[in-house]
Amino acid sequence: xxxxxxxxxxxxxxxxxxxxxxxxxxxxxxxxxxxxxxxxxxxxxxxxxxxxxxxxxxxxxxxxxxxxxxxxxxxxxxxxxxxxxxxxxxxxxxxxxxxxxxxxxxxxxxxxxxxxxxxxxxxxxxxxxxxxxxxxxxxxxxxxxxxxxxxxxxxxxxxxx
Numbered sequence: 001x002x003x004x005x006x007x008x009x010x011x012x013x014x015x016x017x018x019x020x021x022x023x024x025x026x027x028x029x030x031x032x033x034x035x036x037x038x039x040x041x042x043x044x045x046x047x048x049x050x051x052x053x054x055x056x057x058x059x060x061x062x063x064x065x066x067x068x069x070x071x072x073x074x075x076x077x078x079x080x081x082x083x084x085x086x087x088x089x090x091x092x093x094x095x096x097x098x099x100x101x102x103x104x105x106x107x108x109x110x111x112x113x114x115x116x117x118x119x120x121x122x123x124x125x126x127x128x129x130x131x132x133x134x135x136x137x138x139x140x141x142x143x144x145x146x147x148x149x150x151x152x153x154x155x156x157x158x159x160x161x
Contacts, residue, residue, distance in 0.1 A: 004151035009129035010035075016123035022047075023094065023116060029127075030092045036085035037130040040096065045077040048120035050100060052112035064144050069115050075100040076107070079114060082149060083127075084137040093137045093147070 012033065016025050022045075030036070054070035079098035086093050096114040101107035133152045139145040 002151065004133050006130050007132040009131040011129070012127045014123075014125045014127060016045075016119045016125070018119055018121060019048075020119045020123075021116070022050075022114070022119065022123065025119075025123075026094060027092055030083065033129075035083065035127070035129050036092065037135040038083040038128055039130065040079070040081045040083070040094075040125060040127050043077075043079045043123055043125035045079065045098075045117070045119065045123040046121035047072075047075045047077055047100065047117045049073045050075055050077070050098075050117035051115040052098065052100065052110055053115060054110070054112055065146050070110065070112070072100055072102060072110060074103050074120070075110075076103060077101075077117075081114075082135065084135040084149060086136070095137065095147075095149070 010033075012029075014029055016022065030038075050072050051069045052072065053066050053068070055066050055068045056070075059066065077098045077100045079096055081094055081096035084093045084095070085091075097112070098114045099109060099111040101109050136150045137147040138150060140148045
């Protein structure tokens with residue numbers, strides 16, 4: 001395990017509007033507020049459509065990450081996540097997990113990594129800024145190049161105390 005004490009800054013409540021694309025709206029919000037690192041302890045959403053990580057086929061390597069997506073429509077959602085920053089690209093790198101229920105299918109549920117979404121009615125989100133340490137998400141070559149959260153400059157992991 002790797003951990004680091006977080007110094008938090010501002011806490012925001014945000015509401016996304018119908019038709020907005022989730023990740024571009026989140027990126028615009030973070031850029032406008034000067035947020036580079038943070039976490040989303042929760043959000044409530046109604047999505048017209050969403051793409052989440054998933055596969056319907058047999059996996060060749062069940063231990064490997066899944067990179068394909070499942071497209072869902074008319075879903076209610078709960079979610080949370082972290083926000084790291086990519087200095088080279090000059091943009092946030094969010095990692096958002098969500099549980100979605102399809103309204104017209106008896107609220108059948110899906111839980112996965114959110115790849116894209118378009119707001120149907122609203123997204124209500126709490127976002128907490130982290131002012132220290134910096135948080136990055138470089139790919140881990142020893143783990144299928146999965147981007148993993150790193151605390152501190154230079155990708156230095158801080159051991160748990």
